[in-house]
Amino acid sequence: MVRVAYYGDVGSYSEEASLRFFKHAELRPCRRFKDVFDYVVSKEVDFGVVPIENSLEGSVGEVYDLLKDFNVMIYGEVQLRISHCLITLPGVELGSIKYVYSHPQALAQCSKFLDRLGVDVVPYYSTSSAVRMIKERGLKDSAAVGSLRAAELYGMEVLARDIQDNPNNYTRFLVIALHDHEPTGNDKTSVIIGLPHIPGSLYRALHEFAIRGINLTKIESRPKKEVVWEYIFFIDFEGHRLDSKCLEALNALRDSIPFMKVLGSYPKAT
Known part of the structure; x- marks a missing residue:
């Protein structure tokens, strides 16, 4: 089975992009973008999946820098529509939320909704990890911005769906490897x-x-x-x-x- 490293945790958008591209794969979540590149270069995995740009918030500069510095090639790309949810522990009411955790880009993509909510936003390294952290720590005054799949995986409650500022919210992911793809005509x-x-x-x-x-x-x-x-x-x-x-x-x-x-x-x- 093909081995794939991706940025983020179980339930992240990068995991979803990985499964969309490969259908069946042995997946390895990574805490840092660099870890994905390291795994590919060391041949511990066959492919890596990282976000490169979002239609609303622009490019992921660190990934561009890693593409320049590492001896990898682009094998494919995935475009994924991003639908953000406000996720809490079961039973938490909207009015009791004081803090919202997520990846900085996800927080920026939902800024209008979060401003109306009047909460403090707290950057976290990935969307799905923010969901897991709130679950593990039992934070009843906090919520996370993440995917519906992350909420389901961690047994959390969705208080609001599609909270992004713009419904046309897409992220482009790159599939990296030690080689690129043969010609397809497109x-x-x-x-x-x-x-x-x-x-x-x-x-x-x-x-x-x-x-x-x-x-x-x-x-x-x-x-x-x-x-x-x-x-x-x-x-x-x-x-x-x-x-x-x-x-x-x-x-x-x-x-x-x-x-x-x-x-x-x-x-x-x-």
Whole structure:
């Protein structure tokens, strides 16, 4: 059976994304993003699953940095609709809640609901772990923001469903491995590029895609940690790295810029 490490605890959205992608797998929850990458690199698991961006709150910067630093590739992606619940111990009333625990992104995605509730929000390392912590400590003045599955797994009560600010709340997860995916005809490729600090360098880099009719689906800058106020760029584009026009563009880029890392090609999420 395939072995998969994922960020978070049992009942987390990352676990749900893992099961959606693999259907049947031996799952290993991880407390840190880095742990997922470590398990993949050490071959203790075959794949890892981590969140990379949310449609409301944006990118997970730490995961982008780990993609740059670790010798892994992207094998797949999963898009998951996120439906947050307010979860408590059985019998707790809404008016008695003083504190709400969850992952910072989950708290931010439910900020309007939580503001109306008038509670103190407390960041926790994952949504499902917050649910488990409240259960284990018996906190009757606290609630967690998490999934319906987490509430069911830990025998907790759901006081409110779909509490996110926007119903169109999706998180994109990456499946990482030591290799990427073979071509399917409906692929996406991710790369990192570093550019010379001269006028027009980004324009010239993107021109290599434009002249070959390659559609970019995302471009995002991240600080280059080694040099203050310099940046690297994460780019997603349609096509597989082995497709002829994609291969031409990547070879042209490699010859003209100081740094490029191909993160991998993988089927587009459906």
